Amino acid sequence: MSSSQESSGSVTTIDALLQETRTFPPSAAFAAQANVRDASIYQVAHDDPEGFWASAANRLDWFQRWERVLEWDAPWAKWFVGGKLNASYNCVDRHIKTARRNKAAIIWEGEPGDTRVLTYRDLYREVNRFAAVLLDLGVRKGDRVAFYMPMIPELAIGLLACARIGAPHTVIFGGFSAESLRDRINDSQAKLCVTADGGWRRGGVVPLKDTTDAAVAQTPSIEHVLVIQRVGSDVRQVQMQEGRDVWYHEALGRITQKYVEPEQLDSEHPLYIMYTSGTTGKPKGQLHTTGGYLVGTSLTHEWIFDLKEDDVYWCTADIGWVTGHSYIVYGPLANGASVVMYEGAPDFPDKDRFWDLVEKYGITILYTAPTSIRTFMRWGDQYPAMHDLSSLRLMGTVGEPINPEAWIWYHNNIGHGNCPIVDTWWQTETGEIMITPLPGIIATKPGSATRPFPGIEADILDEAGNSVPNNVGGNLVIKRPWPAMSRTIWGDPDRYVATYWSKYPGVYLTGDGARRDDDGYFWLLGRVDDVVNVSGHRLGTMEVESALVSHPAVAEAAVIGASDPITGQAIVAFVTPRSGQQPNDALTAELKEHVVQSIGALARPKRIYYTAELPKTRSAKIMRRLLRDIAEGRVLGDTTTLLDPNVVAQIKEQYAASEG
Ligand code: PRX
Helix, strand or coil: CCCCCCCCCCCCCHHHHCCCCCEECCHHHHHHHHHCCHHHHHHHHHHHHHHHHHHHHHHCCCCCCCCEEEEEECCCCEEEEECCCCCHHHHHHCCCHHHHHHCCEEEECCCCCEEEEEEEEHHHHHHHHHHHHHCCCCCCCCCCCEEEEECCHHHHHHHHHHHCCCCCCCCCCCCCCCHHHHHHHHHHHHEEEEECCCEEEECCCEEHHEEEEHHCCCCCCCCCEEEEEECCCCCCCCCCCCCCCEEEHHHHHEEEEEEECCCCEEECCCEEEECCCCCCCCCCCEEEECCCHHHHHHHHHHHHCCCCCEEEEEEECCCCCCHHHHHHHHHHCCCCCCCEEEECCCCCCCCHHHHHHHHHCCCCEEEEEEHHHHHHHCCHHHHHCCCCCCCCEEEEECCCCHHHHHHHHHEEEEECCCEEEEECCCCCCCCCEEEEECCCCEEECCCCCECCCCCCCEECCCCCEEECCCCCCCEEEEECCCCCCEECCCHHHHHHHHHHCCCCCCCCCEEEEECCCCCCCEEEEECCCCCECCCCCCEEEEHHHHHHHCCEEEEEEEEEEEEECCEEEEEEEEEEEECCCCCCHHHHHHHHHHHHCCEEEEHHHCEEHHHHHCCCCCCCCECCHHHHHHCCCCCCCCCCCCCCHHHHHHHHHHHHHCCC
16 A cells, blocks of 8 residues: 555445456547537646636626636635626526527425425525515524524525625534534524424424524524424424524515516625534534636536536435535536436335436436445445336535545436536635546546546645655645635634645645556545535544533543445544543443434434543543554554553453454
8 A cells, every 4th residue: 555644434445446357438429419519628727727717607697797706825825706686686686588598497396205396486585575574674684593493495595695695604414412503503693593493304393493402592593493394293383482483484475576686796795604514512603705616616516517508406305414505506506407406315115216306207316425425335226226227317425525435326327327526626715616527528437536627736745845755645725726715714714724724835735635647547536634524524633522521421532433334434533531430331322312412413422432531642641542453453552652551451452352
């Protein structure tokens, strides 16, 4: 193994990748019809990146054209300086002036099987009405609006309504706890929180309004809670606090305004804040702005997914994550695509639900996550086999490295060998897809995200900042600004500089390890920092550690990501109990629940080990690397810097015993 990179233990090891050596060129038929057929675009964009992005910006409607493509005072970027536009206008208004007005914009299916199809004309009407309600509730340009919602059309409508009046939104995934919601609302100082009386998940109701009530009891900035009726009062009664809480359908009944003029916003006007985990306990609010973001997401969406006018496109992510923002809402709708949206679980009422949806709606493009693909593999080939999947013509993956076995299964069982697979690497911070095949010209290799998108200059550096040779691991970096990049961390510009732009000045540090092969293909090797990727969702080990130590029985905790065959990585915690506390199954269950209450179900530790002490360096730093090595069964590296080498032996023994 030639890598010197310490990956945080993702399922994709170089050894596993090397076992699959086939390449998959696009079929002649696909290549002939692809949106991008000429590979010279890579050189063109490389030679003149600003010219490349400027020509991409022509795809949008601007109220006022930009004066300068890029203003770059590292690490501060401004794109399309002087330009004025509106994201909601670009995603909705401009389409209703064309034949697209009667085209399906959102094809929605609720988990119980109820459906709604909104044409672009319908979407236009609904976005205007929602914007009128926002104004009625006192929301103005620049005010932040939080969303804590199920996957229903009102979520997309609400975001576009915010964009229309220039109020940045911040969506908090519906699986997060009240505490997480509270902290994000307080950090963004949102004025309004939009939620629902519930959402359907595996036949049950997710009590979003109750959780919101618990959160907003401690968020002084919130003036109103706007509640969408999704499940209905016969299913679930919610408490409405007089003066604060407003039913959306009642608010709609009060407004008389049917049209809200889209604000002519500066290209750099904040569009949204998306919180993501980092290496400290506090999530970072990534700030995305308007012009560059819309250029980046819409261009990548059209080129990478080879979007055609008659495609039916389904991205299975939740809008609570960046994938949903960029590739359910802004990119696809700016492109006038027909977007499928599904509310519920993939195994409800049975494990063929996704394939049922593909067949029912004739889905042509499917974008999902490796963890889902591995789950489908485990469920068995019979579920996709129950349905006609022949409408599919292209498939994508995102969120973590895909192991070649899952890639091949996806290719054979879902794509029936006919669909190019685009493995797309990007991040909340990058806003848009950065490393990916262009499906008409790039032959794919299972497990590799292949090449940087045109105009993106990616490199792999060693600790000293030199480009590493082929087949050697290093730090993945981006050497030039790109339009959809996060502009700063909300309220904490110093942290933005320190986290991303300080290791190599003027160069963006991704936090991922990677290597390049002899064909120049990039192979992602997982995170190199203390960020864990569980089912494609990012969690900081520090966040989980803070949650654990806030429990009265815990003196100290260290958290790592250990390889997991389904979720990629799983949370494993090592806990030192306070004296007098007896570790037992009841405490383990209690601690797991405590983490769920503090952060959300996605952070639930899979295993908890108790140890009298944690391995620390002489300067008292917890050596998570050693704990990872133990969890992965690796030979332990250098332990000479340890304060007490016996600690490791004891933990190892316990780990081995529990593994049986
Ligand atoms: O480690 C990389 C992994 O997910 C991280 C970004 O997570 P997040 O900001 O939550 O965004 C997820 C969706 C864009 C990256 O730093 N990652 C994402 N896509 C891939 C990936 N790792 C390997 N291959 C991918 N295609």
